[in-house]
Amino acid sequence: MRIVLIGAGNLATNLGKALHGAGHDIVQVYSHTWDNAQRLATIVGGAATDDLSSIVSSADVYIFSIKDSALGEVIPQVVSGRADKLMIHTAGSMPMSLFEGMALHYGVLYPMQTFSKSREVDFKVIPCFVEGNDSYALSAIAELASSVSDRVSELSSDDRRYLHLAAVWACNFTNHCYEVSAELLRKHGIPFDVMLPLIDETAAKVHDLAPIDAQTGPAVRFDENVIRAQSLLMRDNPLLKDLYERMSMSIHKVALSKGKK
Numbered sequence: 001m002r003i004v005l006i007g008a009g010n011l012a013t014n015l016g017k018a019l020h021g022a023g024h025d026i027v028q029v030y031s032h033t034w035d036n037a038q039r040l041a042t043i044v045g046g047a048a049t050d051d052l053s054s055i056v057s058s059a060d061v062y063i064f065s066i067k068d069s070a071l072g073e074v075i076p077q078v079v080s081g082r083a084d085k086l087m088i089h090t091a092g093s094m095p096m097s098l099f100e101g102m103a104l105h106y107g108v109l110y111p112m113q114t115f116s117k118s119r120e121v122d123f124k125v126i127p128c129f130v131e132g133n134d135s136y137a138l139s140a141i142a143e144l145a146s147s148v149s150d151r152v153s154e155l156s157s158d159d160r161r162y163l164h165l166a167a168v169w170a171c172n173f174t175n176h177c178y179e180v181s182a183e184l185l186r187k188h189g190i191p192f193d194v195m196l197p198l199i200d201e202t203a204a205k206v207h208d209l210a211p212i213d214a215q216t217g218p219a220v221r222f223d224e225n226v227i228r229a230q231s232l233l234m235r236d237n238p239l240l241k242d243l244y245e246r247m248s249m250s251i252h253k254v255a256l257s258k259g260k261k
Contacts, residue, residue, distance in 0.1 A: 001144060004028045004059040005044070006078060008036040010115040011090055012065035013043075018123035018148040020044040027059050052077045057085075061144065063109070064089040071098055079103050086140055092164030095157040096131050107132035107141045110160060111149070114171050123148045129155040129163065180240060212258050219251035 001024050005016050008031035020026050026044040031037035034050040041048035049055065055062075055078060062078055064071060068091050079087055079102040087099050087106040099106035108131040113121060128145040130152060132138025138154065145152045155163065178199070182192040205214040218226040227248050234241040 001025070001061050001140075002027050002059045003061045003063060004030065004046075004055060005040070005063055005065065006030050006055075006074065007063075007065035008033070008040040009065065009067075010117055011111070012063075013040055013117045014113075014115045014121055014123070015063070015065060015090065015111060015148070016040055016044040019144075022147040024144075024147070028056050030055055057082050059085065061086045061088060061140075064091075068094050075099060076102060086137060088141060088144075092167065093161055096133060097157070099133070105132070105134060105137040105140070107137045108157070108160070109141050109145050110155075110164075112163065112167055114175075124150050127151040127153065129153055129160060131156060131160070212254065215251065215255065217251070219248035220255045222248075222252040 003019060003024050003026050005012050005026060005028070008016075008029055012029075016026060016029070020043070026041075026046040028046045028049060029037050029041040029044065030049050030052065031040070032050055034048070037048035037050055047056075052074065062082065062085055064075065064078070064087070066074060071089060071091065071094060075087070075089075075098055079085075079099065083102060083104050085103070085105075087103040088109050089096075089098060090109055090111065092110050092112070096106065096108050108129070110129045111123070111126050112129065113126045115121065126149050128149040128151060130138065130141045130145050131154065132141050142152055142154070178192075178195075181195055185192055185195070202214070218230075227245070231241055231245055234244055
């Protein structure tokens with residue numbers, strides 16, 4: 001397929017590389033920042049532009065991988081004059097209906113993974129969730145997704161909201177916990193890499209155990225002495241102290257509801 005990428009951020013970069021590697025023709029890369037557009041275009045081929053009015057009309061597919069808040073402004077400008085082209089966005093929490101009333105064929109291709117430009121990923125193992133407004137759009141988007149991933153599933157906009165929320169809990173919040181851990185260690189001259197075996201084993205366990213069965217620590221058994229003492233260690237940061245106490249209570253309540261002690 002001939003593809004225009006609207007965006008050159010973390011997701012667009014990784015998806016663009018995967019699509020290029022699968023043999024698709026990336027004819028153009030747009031970013032509001034010229035350097036970013038040029039950098040990705042150099043990797044995946046095609047022309048770079050930072051001007052929405054310069055986007056070509058010769059592509060089969062236009063893929064929007066930009067921040068959610070910009071979609072409402074950018075989509076109408078790109079779709080105008082190209083309503084018969086296939087329009088796709090990649091946002092986890094935004095509905096397919098963003099294109100409604102403008103494009104004839106449209107949908108979503110949501111790769112559920114955390115992306116960074118500096119890290120290569122194996123797109124083949126990434127779950128990709130697709131949706132289309134009609135049979136043509138759904139079939140074309142599923143075909144496109146299947147060319148880069150072996151795990152493609154259809155999912156509605158409504159269900160995708162909950163999938164994205166679950167991903168925020170499992171990824172973004174977890175990563176923030178890593179940063180809290182790193183900052184605590186930094187204050188006491190302890191390198192963060194001492195945590196890596198623990199982090200690796202924690203992640204590995206849920207490949208074999210349900211998260212509730214993998215949960216350990218003082219909150220499961222509600223060891224009040226430990227929880228109180230650790231909470232006091234964070235008294236200089238009321239927000240983190242509150243998060244620690246609330247998270248401990250949540251862990252304990254879940255454990256009790258599942259009969260864990």
